[in-house]
Amino acid sequence: MLTQDQAVALARNFRETGPVGELAVQGPPSCFARLRLRLGELLAESQGTEAALGMVDGPDDVLMDRGKEEMATITRELAGLHAWASEQPCAPEACECRADRLLRRRLTEARLPEQTGYLPTSRRPVCVLAGYPEPRDDGSVVYAVIDHRNSIAHAVRVHRGWRVRLVTRNDEQAAADTQLVYESPGYPDTAVSDYRADTQACADAVRAALRSADIRLRVGDDEL
Numbered sequence: 001m002l003t004q005d006q007a008v009a010l011a012r013n014f015r016e017t018g019p020v021g022e023l024a025v026q027g028p029p030s031c032f033a034r035l036r037l038r039l040g041e042l043l044a045e046s047q048g049t050e051a052a053l054g055m056v057d058g059p060d061d062v063l064m065d066r067g068k069e070e071m072a073t074i075t076r077e078l079a080g081l082h083a084w085a086s087e088q089p090c091a092p093e094a095c096e097c098r099a100d101r102l103l104r105r106r107l108t109e110a111r112l113p114e115q116t117g118y119l120p121t122s123r124r125p126v127c128v129l130a131g132y133p134e135p136r137d138d139g140s141v142v143y144a145v146i147d148h149r150n151s152i153a154h155a156v157r158v159h160r161g162w163r164v165r166l167v168t169r170n171d172e173q174a175a176a177d178t179q180l181v182y183e184s185p186g187y188p189d190t191a192v193s194d195y196r197a198d199t200q201a202c203a204d205a206v207r208a209a210l211r212s213a214d215i216r217l218r219v220g221d222d223e224l
Helices: 004-014 018-026 033-054 062-087 100-109 192-219
Strands: 114-118 125-132 141-147 163-169 177-183
Touching: 004 018, 004 062, 018 033, 033 062, 100 114, 100 125, 100 192, 125 192, 141 192, 163 192, 177 192
Parallel strands: none
Antiparallel strands: 114 125, 125 141, 141 163, 163 177
């Protein structure tokens, strides 16, 4: 992984305007969203050019070989910059990344299946679903609904907390049970400064609740 100084030095090599140019001149931004997007675009373009050069079928050409080497170097440097930017934490008060970005990462790290939940009418993303919202082979359903105010499309800088409801049902139940298992301190006006710690606590609560409910459904309440 690149250091901050190495990333800034690499950014200067590209003589770009926009977020890459700002990194080269001003140093790391408060929010890395625009920088990640631009580096992703440049990396895709570089990889495409490198692939096209690799498909050229003709006699040996010193200039072509040099061009391939230069493109390989550019691709490698962009990949390093992109990897570095992807790992950098934004300042929550200025962050314009989607508020569920960190939550999804924490759920994935916990090896929990997750997906976006949409309003049926508008298809607007309103929550994150973690677990198994569709019936499994044994007919059971166990998943968590993680609400973020009115829409998970909100940026971190306006984050106001998470609210988690656990939904469970086995093949003998006519209707699903719903239980509140986590609510951010002060929800729905949780301090933005608490975003990282709160999001980790939310993911931990989801993992514990899903595990407990899954064991209960599989074993049966009477046997616990």
